[in-house]
Amino acid sequence: MDPAYRPSLMEKGTGGSGVLPFAGSDLVLSPSQWSSHVVGKISSWIDLDSEDEILRMDSETTLRQEVAWASHLSLQACLLPAPKGTSCANYARCVHQILLGLNNMQLWLRIPLLKTDDDSMDVNSNSLVDSWELWNSFRMLCEHHSQLSIALDVLSSLPSANSLGRWFGESVRAAIIDTDSFLTNARGYPCLSKRHQKLITEFFNRSVQIVISGKPVHSLPKGSADLAANNNDSNFDGVHRHPLRSYLDYVGYLYQRMDPLPEQERFELGYRDFLQSPLQPLMDNLEAQTYETFEKDAVKYIQYQRAICKALQDRVPDGKASMMTTVLMVVGAGRGPLVRASLQASEETGRKLKIYAVEKNPNAVVTLHSLVKLEGWENIVTIVSSDMRYWDAPEKADILVSELLGSFGDNELSPECLDGAERFLKDDGISIPSSYTSFIQPITASKLYNDVKSHKDVVHFETAYVVKLHNVARLAPSQPVFTFTHPNRSTNKSNQRYMKLQFDIPSETGSSMVHGFAGYFDATLYKDIHLGIEPTTATPNMFSWFSIFFPLRTPVVVHPGSSLEVHFWRCCGPAKVWYEWCITSPSPSSIQNSNGRSYWVGL
Amino acid sequence: MDPAYRPSLMEKGTGGSGVLPFAGSDLVLSPSQWSSHVVGKISSWIDLDSEDEILRMDSETTLRQEVAWASHLSLQACLLPAPKGTSCANYARCVHQILLGLNNMQLWLRIPLLKTDDDSMDVNSNSLVDSWELWNSFRMLCEHHSQLSIALDVLSSLPSANSLGRWFGESVRAAIIDTDSFLTNARGYPCLSKRHQKLITEFFNRSVQIVISGKPVHSLPKGSADLAANNNDSNFDGVHRHPLRSYLDYVGYLYQRMDPLPEQERFELGYRDFLQSPLQPLMDNLEAQTYETFEKDAVKYIQYQRAICKALQDRVPDGKASMMTTVLMVVGAGRGPLVRASLQASEETGRKLKIYAVEKNPNAVVTLHSLVKLEGWENIVTIVSSDMRYWDAPEKADILVSELLGSFGDNELSPECLDGAERFLKDDGISIPSSYTSFIQPITASKLYNDVKSHKDVVHFETAYVVKLHNVARLAPSQPVFTFTHPNRSTNKSNQRYMKLQFDIPSETGSSMVHGFAGYFDATLYKDIHLGIEPTTATPNMFSWFSIFFPLRTPVVVHPGSSLEVHFWRCCGPAKVWYEWCITSPSPSSIQNSNGRSYWVGL
Structure with a gap:
């Protein structure tokens, strides 16, 4: 903790038995406090890519010692100082070696959020123009190690929105905002620029921790910042306010101000960035639970109903509505949601329907039968337990309705299924969907x-x-x-x-x-x-x-x-x-x- | 084989039972002839990256059919036509699919040996300036597949030497020289430019097959090229000379003219491009055979002897040669070659030596003892069976001689070993080697x-x-x-x-x-x-x-x-x-x- 400490100055005379220059012992906090409340901070003077070999060696020794200590305390993370120059290969080599032997601790590499907009084409330029490049080199050298993350230093000026956007795809764990980056509002309180506010909100959305750093630079009207000498924030209210309290309050206010998540987003929270194998509904039979989930998607069936309405109206003029019966086949009927949508479209438009519900999953067909019975659709709906590709249809359809689409459109083999089903579509018949x-x-x-x-x-x-x-x-x-x-x-x-x-x-x-x-x-x-x-x-x-x-x-x-x-x-x-x-x-x-x-x- | 053949034109009417348009059957040659003498040639019209979808599809079908046929015949290789444009992704995709299902057959992609020297910085330029780039894309798309090789089309003008050199690191299997690329010598015979000759020699050195292609364009004095109508080279001498015979003779002459391989190169032929794990002489003990091989390297010991001579002369002035005895330690003496070199240097310079032969491998020490006895060196040479890093020497050495170097100098831990041995080197003592x-x-x-x-x-x-x-x-x-x-x-x-x-x-x-x-x-x-x-x-x-x-x-x-x-x-x-x-x-x-x-x- 003594910034003047250098391993190379200490080694002589200690005979290997010297006490490590760490202040405090691991007994200051309880193990659970260490592991849940504390992030280690590695000495900021270290420079593993210095031209000075002694400094390089000292830096490596110190980095190893401090990370070992943090690891001994089971800290969740350690903050590594930003690389000093544009070169970081030796720093990365040492961090990579450490990562390969590390417990669960994360290493957060500090990176200034910096990109000059000067599109200099001079690739040989040695000046740092885009700190993302530095991060990218570092993480590539470290083989994209999953325990290596980023602590972004947010500065008073921000790069362009597109440039900022790149960080949202990276493993940013913390954003460190210096008090210098805060503006002062009309009442003398610290606040942030609109662009900074937007950025902080984006960080909240991505569970990035916000860290306030630096000295209080806003003298508050009430003078509570005068008590800054007390660096302990154990006393939340009353006299002993933390000197950075007003900055923290402002960040808290930004958090409070955020729109609540819509219901759908809340439902999907657990799925964020979670890889799932795509369904294989043609080869496998879907389970009841899967049908249940998809059937709840009201918006989808409203769109289908609207499409079927339009198709029915195009197919049968108003004047002939009571005379003509349209043959509609739902291919891949599942447990019947499209059958219901079709019948609702029939009712809405006053067009008469004859429906074939074709489904290859025998388990879904059971539910279909009970649905038709329950709803009293027996005279309108014929249930066909068959694969649409091989079904020998008794007549041709006016309208073929299907929902065979995957996230990538054709990836659940809608084209192959409909190639089979189109055998029994009339030459002037309509397919819903008509394209994807x-x-x-x-x-x-x-x-x-x-x-x-x-x-x-x-x-x-x-x-x-x-x-x-x-x-x-x-x-x-x-x-x-x-x-x-x-x-x-x-x-x-x-x-x-x-x-x-x-x-x-x-x-x-x-x-x-x-x-x-x-x-x-x-x-x-x-x-x-x-x-x-x-x-x-x-x-x-x-x-x-x-x-x-x-x-x-x-x-x-x-x-x-x-x-x-x-x-x-x-x-x-x-x-x-x-x-x-x-x-x-x-x-x-x-x-x-x-x-x-x-x-x-x-x- | 019919260049007008297109799968898309044939499919109608044949009902799937049409005969494939291949000329000849697999009975024309015996299986061993097919597999040892014939390289398949894929139809040159195919273009899998054409904008024309029909041509693309036809090309893919043809490529698959022809490779399947070649594979049926167990050919050793098939020649694939060069990609038609600068884009080759679809061609590569198809070839990659084929490679993954292929037997042992090689696919040789034809690539023109072409690079314009225009260092155009216009990266968006669509014109092909360097065919190596095309090859590189193709092989990278094909995951560096080991059965994908190159047949280089050697043209009449050659790129720069550096540019040519790149191909020597690639898997070039054949070089195809068109008759157009030949010059005519004073006697009317085909010959090649000096640069072409050098290139062909390089190809010979790398076991690249030379293929002559094209029509005879040199009318020879004897008029034997007039018999060109006969395309069959089964009759080597006499009347039916192959029309390309004079080109082949010239290439044969280039081969004959090559310098024979020096003995050392012949000895090393079997090791060319063969990966070996480096020795670990410190951790493991070398075997007799390994000592045997290395001891044969006369040049190495001559160099050591020359160095020891110079060191002895520097250490002991001529006038004191008969009085002073130099203490020389061979650390890592093995079976004694450096002891011998030291004694020869002693004889050559007239300097008196006392030698310690330190060796950690007890098996080598056995041989050392018998060598010393056999040669009668008992009064001069003391054998020490010990690891030089831990030996407690009875006196200090004037000269420390070692051969602990690996191919990468320090990779057999010469520095660590000598750190240990230098304990018993006099302050003004000499180490041979003095650096690496x-x-x-x-x-x-x-x-x-x-x-x-x-x-x-x-x-x-x-x-x-x-x-x-x-x-x-x-x-x-x-x-x-x-x-x-x-x-x-x-x-x-x-x-x-x-x-x-x-x-x-x-x-x-x-x-x-x-x-x-x-x-x-x-x-x-x-x-x-x-x-x-x-x-x-x-x-x-x-x-x-x-x-x-x-x-x-x-x-x-x-x-x-x-x-x-x-x-x-x-x-x-x-x-x-x-x-x-x-x-x-x-x-x-x-x-x-x-x-x-x-x-x-x-x-």
């Missing part, structure tokens, strides 16, 4: 990458995951990938697809890390009625689909000025369908999931 | 990389290998890494080292792939007498040391204009010494072998 398109966008997703990496195999890197994306940075607008249109009247019925996309990351973002791609879909149910999860056009309050995530085996850094070229394939074999993907720019990757060796959807 | 320095240089070494990769673990990527480098491209001059000086009189006795190096690859080389680093050493035995394997200063005809190879887990492409920054650490623990290494430019890698987790040398 998948979308991808490059993201920084350090947490997801580490979760995939923790499996230590190729298979998990070649799998797409359903995930509620939260701590991610979306680096460029999403772009369409594959589109399927129904009914498909083309002569070439192949459902294979190949798409090459180029993403341009805004240059003011700075360099960014692409851990993989977020995938979405948007479906046109009928005419202007759509349904989707692509962020800019997403149907509000719909919760049936999270995004999909395609990881990259080797995450790629894209520098300003270079673009990201991505290739996606949808491949079809006799028994399975799969995706392959790769990048070819800024540098070529390997092709992932070749032959569907790791991840596929069974036909 | 390790060197590294970045290399392309596709074969070595694939051999390391084939183990499918991290451990092998974090190991340094002893290897006779042959099929490698040395991308920049080597640079010194760590130096140790003996005796070491400094107060800081640490043998830890850290070195940061920057390599600039000549810009005319073009982009290059760094698979890792070749390591060497150079030792100063005494004054101007040195010994080493650093290529530019290597001691000739010495075979005790091959190079060392430090692989990179993720090979890195260095583009012209950016430099390669490398960090090497020598780390010392209580029981082991190890290296860690990483690169930080052009992009940061992970630090390899942290804590010596994969590769270390035991103390």
Whole structure:
């Protein structure tokens, strides 16, 4: 704790028996207090990349000693000082060695939140222009170790919004705000700029701890800051106010002021950044619980009902409503929600319906039968327990309604199923949905990458995951990938697809890390009625689909000025369908999931 | 074989039972002829990255059919046409899928040997300037698959020597020379330019097959080319000369003209590009066979003898030669070659010696004793069976002679051993060697990389290998890494080292792939007498040391204009010494072998 302490000055004369220069002992606090309330702070003078070899050696010794002490106390984390220059290889080497032998403790590397907007093309420039680069080097040198996180030093001026956004995909654990970064409001109290407020709110949303640091620089009207000599905040109210109390109060106020989470977001809290394997509803039969969850998605069925209404009105003119009966087939009827939506559309439009409910899952068919009986739909609804691809229909349909879409649109094999079902759609019949398109966008997703990496195999890197994306940075607008249109009247019925996309990351973002791609879909149910999860056009309050995530085996850094070229394939074999993907720019990757060796959807 | 054949035109009407349009059957040749004499040639019209989807699909179908046919015939290789444009992702995807399901057959991708010297900085330029980039993309997309190789099309003009050099580190299997690339000599016969001749010789040296392609364009004096109609080379002499015979004869002449391999190279043929684990002579005891091999290295002992002569002459003036006895200790005497060299130096200079031969391997000590008896050295040589680090010497030495060097100098722990032995060296005593320095240089070494990769673990990527480098491209001059000086009189006795190096690859080389680093050493035995394997200063005809190879887990492409920054650490623990290494430019890698987790040398 003595800032003048240097191992190289102490060694002589002590004969190896010298007392370590730590103030205090581990008995000052109880073990649970140490582990839950204290973050260790490593001496800030250390500089492992100094030109001075003695200082370098001293720094390494001190770093090791202090981390060992923190580890002995079972602290949850240690704060490491920011690298002193633009070079950090020796610091990273030492931290990496420590990480490999560490218990559960986290190491939080301090990084100033700094990026000059000067787009200097001089790559040989030695001055630090973007502290994200420094972090990126450090964590890459440390093999993306999951116990290495960031404590961001928030300064009085902030980089551009795009540049800030990158940090939301990184493992930021704390934001340290110096009292110097606070403004003064009309009443003399500390406050923050609008942009700082927004940033702090973003941090709250991502469970980033806010730390106030520095000396009180605002003299408060009441003069309570005069008592600053007492550095102990054990006495919350009354005379002994903590000298930084007013800063803390302001940050607390920002927290209180936040909008409460909408119900859907609260429901989804537990799923944030949690990787799930996509469903295989064609190969496997869904469970009752899964049906239960999806059936609760009112918004989705309202959209379907609206689409069916429009289709019925187009199919049967008002004048003929009482005479004509429309044959509507729900293919993949499940436990009946689309049957209900169809009947409600029939009622709403006054069009008469004959419904076939086709379902391959015999367990769902049981529920369907009891539903039809319960609701008294026997005269209208015929239940067919069959796979739509092989059903021999007794007549052709006017309208084919299905909900076979996955998070990536075609990834639950809607195209293959509907290819089969369209045999019994009239030539002028309508398919709801009439088309769907998948979308991808490059993201920084350090947490997801580490979760995939923790499996230590190729298979998990070649799998797409359903995930509620939260701590991610979306680096460029999403772009369409594959589109399927129904009914498909083309002569070439192949459902294979190949798409090459180029993403341009805004240059003011700075360099960014692409851990993989977020995938979405948007479906046109009928005419202007759509349904989707692509962020800019997403149907509000719909919760049936999270995004999909395609990881990259080797995450790629894209520098300003270079673009990201991505290739996606949808491949079809006799028994399975799969995706392959790769990048070819800024540098070529390997092709992932070749032959569907790791991840596929069974036909 | 019909160039007009397209799967999309054939499918209609055949009902799936159409005969494949292959000429000939597999009965034309015997199975062993197919597999040893024939390389398949895939239809050259295929273009899997065409904008035309039909052509793309046809190309994929044809490629799969033809490779399947070649595979059915157990051909050793198939020649794939060069990618048509600068984009090759879909071609690579298809080839990668095929490779993953292939038997032992190789796929040779044709690549024109082409690089314009225009150092255009326009990265968005779409024109192909460097075909190596195309190859690099293709193989990276195919995950560096070991069955994917190159057939280089040698054109009439050649790129710069540095640029050509890159290919020597790649898996080039064939060089195809078009008859158009031949010149005509004074007698009317085809010949090649000096630069082409040199290139062909290099190819011969690397077992690259030479293929002559095209039509005969030289009308020979004898007119034998007039018989060109006969395309069958079954009749070697007489009337039916093959129309390309004169080209083949010329290439044969180039082969005949090559210098025969020196004896040492012949001896080392079997070790070329073969990875060996470095010796651990300190932790393990060497075997008799190993001593036998190393003792044969006459050049090495001549250098030692020369150094000892100089040291003796410096130590004892001519006038005092008969009076003074020099105490010389051979530390790590093995089976005695340095004892012999010392005695020969004593004889040569007329200086009197008292020799201690210190050896820790009790098995070698047995041989030492019988050698001393056999040679009658009992009065001069004292044999000490002890580890030099712990020996309690009865007197101090004037000269300490050791040969503890590994391929990377200090990697067999010479510094640690000599730290122990220097206890019994007089203050003004001499150590032979007096210093040694390790060197590294970045290399392309596709074969070595694939051999390391084939183990499918991290451990092998974090190991340094002893290897006779042959099929490698040395991308920049080597640079010194760590130096140790003996005796070491400094107060800081640490043998830890850290070195940061920057390599600039000549810009005319073009982009290059760094698979890792070749390591060497150079030792100063005494004054101007040195010994080493650093290529530019290597001691000739010495075979005790091959190079060392430090692989990179993720090979890195260095583009012209950016430099390669490398960090090497020598780390010392209580029981082991190890290296860690990483690169930080052009992009940061992970630090390899942290804590010596994969590769270390035991103390």
